[in-house]
Amino acid sequence: MPEVKIPIITYTGINQQVEHDDPDATLLDCSISNQIPHIHECGGNGLCTTCRIRVMEGHHNLNPRTVKEQEIARARKWDPSIRLACQSYAKGDVSIQRLVWTSSEINKLQLETLPEGTAEERAIAILFCDIRGFTKMTSENSSFDVAHILNRFYTVLGDPILANNGIIYQYVGDEIIGLFGVSGGMRDKTSKDAVRAALGMQYAIERLNHLELEAFDVKIKLGIGINFGKAYIGHLGHPKHKQFAVVGDPVNTASRIQSYNKIAETSILISDSVLKGMPENTIEIGKKFSSQMAGHEHQTKLYELKGFKEMDIQLELQRSLDYLLRNEEDFANKFYTRVFEKSPEVRTLFKNNMTSQGKLLTHMLGGTVYSMSRPEHLTLGLKLLGESHARYGVLEAHYPIVLSCLLETIKEELGDYYSGQLIIAWEKALTMITTEMKKYA
Ligand code: HEM
Numbered sequence: 001m002p003e004v005k006i007p008i009i010t011y012t013g014i015n016q017q018v019e020h021d022d023p024d025a026t027l028l029d030c031s032i033s034n035q036i037p038h039i040h041e042c043g044g045n046g047l048c049t050t051c052r053i054r055v056m057e058g059h060h061n062l063n064p065r066t067v068k069e070q071e072i073a074r075a076r077k078w079d080p081s082i083r084l085a086c087q088s089y090a091k092g093d094v095s096i097q098r099l100v101w102t103s104s105e106i107n108k109l110q111l112e113t114l115p116e117g118t119a120e121e122r123a124i125a126i127l128f129c130d131i132r133g134f135t136k137m138t139s140e141n142s143s144f145d146v147a148h149i150l151n152r153f154y155t156v157l158g159d160p161i162l163a164n165n166g167i168i169y170q171y172v173g174d175e176i177i178g179l180f181g182v183s184g185g186m187r188d189k190t191s192k193d194a195v196r197a198a199l200g201m202q203y204a205i206e207r208l209n210h211l212e213l214e215a216f217d218v219k220i221k222l223g224i225g226i227n228f229g230k231a232y233i234g235h236l237g238h239p240k241h242k243q244f245a246v247v248g249d250p251v252n253t254a255s256r257i258q259s260y261n262k263i264a265e266t267s268i269l270i271s272d273s274v275l276k277g278m279p280e281n282t283i284e285i286g287k288k289f290s291s292q293m294a295g296h297e298h299q300t301k302l303y304e305l306k307g308f309k310e311m312d313i314q315l316e317l318q319r320s321l322d323y324l325l326r327n328e329e330d331f332a333n334k335f336y337t338r339v340f341e342k343s344p345e346v347r348t349l350f351k352n353n354m355t356s357q358g359k360l361l362t363h364m365l366g367g368t369v370y371s372m373s374r375p376e377h378l379t380l381g382l383k384l385l386g387e388s389h390a391r392y393g394v395l396e397a398h399y400p401i402v403l404s405c406l407l408e409t410i411k412e413e414l415g416d417y418y419s420g421q422l423i424i425a426w427e428k429a430l431t432m433i434t435t436e437m438k439k440y441a
C-alpha cells in the first residue's frame with residue numbers, strides 16, 4: 001500500500017504549520033481545531049466573506065470554488081488566489097494567508113459591493129464629529145505627546161463607529177466622519193447604529209478626559225452632527241488611483257448640523273430625517289431648533305440627542321468592553337481559575353495551551369460585541385461555536401457554570417466602573433450567547 005501523506009497547511013505571517021488529517025474538514029475547521037484565530041462571522045456558511053484567505057502555494061490541492069463562492073468572487077472581482085476558508089478543502093499541502101484581522105477590516109468589506117468609476121445613490125446616515133479643545137492641547141504640549149493623544153482620539157472615537165457597523169470615512173483636521181448603512185439595510189437600524197455610535201463617542205471621550213487627559217490639563221469636548229439621506233457612493237478618481245467617495249447634499253448638511261452645535265451649545269444634534277428613521281419613542285430628546293441650512297429653501301429641524309430612553313444593551317457592552325479587556329490575559333486567567341474551582345472535572349476537556357485558549361475566548365467576546373450589530377451573522381457564528389463545543393465534550397450543564405464565572409469575572413474587572421446596568425447588559429448578552437450554543441450540546 002502506498003503511504004498516504006497527510007496534507008500540511010502553512011499559515012504565512014505566523015509561520016505555523018499544522019497537519020490536516022480530516023478530508024471532510026474545511027480550512028476554517030483546521031484553523032479552529034488548531035486554535036489559530038480566524039474570523040468567521042457567519043459560522044462557515046459562505047455568507048460573510050470574513051474567513052477569506054489568499055492561497056500562496058498549492059492552489060491545485062484545493063477543491064474548485066463552490067457555487068456560493070463563485071457568486072461572491074464574481075461580485076467582488078476576486079482573483080483566483082482568494083478563497084473562502086469555510087468552503088475550501090485540501091487534498092495536499094497548501095500555504096495560506098488570512099486576510100481579515102480586525103473589525104475595521106470587516107466593515108470595509110461593505111465597500112467591495114460599490115461600483116467602480118461611477119457612484120450609486122444609497123440611503124445612509126452620515127456622522128460628523130468635531131474634537132474641541134484640541135488647539136489648546138497642540139500649542140501647550142510636545143509634538144510627541146500630541147501624536148500620542150491624537151492616536152488615542154482616533155482609536156476611542158473610531159471604535160464606536162466600527163462597533164456599530166459603520167465605516168470611518170475620513171479624518172479631516174479635527175474631524176472624524178463616519179458612514180452607516182453603506183451596503184444597504186433598513187433605515188431604522190442604520191439610524192439607530194449612527195445614534196448609538198454618537199453616544200458611544202460621548203462616553204469614550206468622557207472617560208479619556210477623566211483617565212488620560214487630566215495629566216495634560218486638557219479637557220476635550222465633542223460636537224457631533226448626524227443626518228440621514230440619499231448620497232452618491234462609489235470609487236471615484238483618476239483611473240489609476242480610485243478612492244472611495246461619498247458626495248451629495250445630505251453629507252454637506254451633516255457637516256453643517258455638526259457646526260450648529262456651537263451656536264446651540266449642544267454636544268450631539270440629529271436632523272429630523274434621523275429622528276423619523278428611529279424606532280418610535282426610543283431616544284431622549286433635549287432642546288429643539290429650526291435652522292436655515294446653506295443651500296436649502298426650507299428650515300431644517302434639529303434635535304439635541306440626550307440618550308436612549310431605555311437601556312440599550314449594545315451601547316452598554318460597547319462602552320465597557322475596552323475597559324474590561326484592557327488586560328486580556330488577566331481576565332482569562334481569573335475566569336478559568338473560577339471555572340476549574342467550581343467544576344474541576346471540565347479541566348480535562350481543555351487539551352490545548354491555556355494562554356492561547358484565553359486569547360481566543362477574549363477575542364470571541366470582543367468579536368461578539370462587534371457582531372451584535374450584524375445579528376444575521378451572529379446566530380450562525382454561535383451555531384458553529386456550539387457544534388464545536390459539543391465535539392469538545394461540553395455538556396448543557398456546563399453552560400450555566402461558565403455563564404456565572406464570566407459574570408463574576410466581569411464584575412471584578414469592572415472595579416470602579418461597575419454599575420448594575422452594565423452587569424444586566426452583560427448578563428442578557430451572555431445568556432443569549434450560551435442559550436444559542438447550548439442548543440447544540
Ligand atoms: C459564553 C460561552 C462560550 C464561549 C464564547 C466560548 C468560546 C470558545 C472559543 C472561541 C473557543 C476556541 C475554539 C472554537 O472556536 O471552537 C473555545 C474552546 C473551548 N471551550 Fe469554550 N466557550 C464558551 C463556553 C464553554 C463552556 C460552557 C465550556 C465547558 C466547560 C467550554 C469549553 C471549551 C473547550 C473544552 C474548548 C476547547 C479547548 C481545547 O481544545 O483545548 N466553553 N471556547
Ligand code: FES
Nearest residue numbers: 044046047049086
Ligand atoms: S463566509 Fe466563511 S465564515 Fe462566513
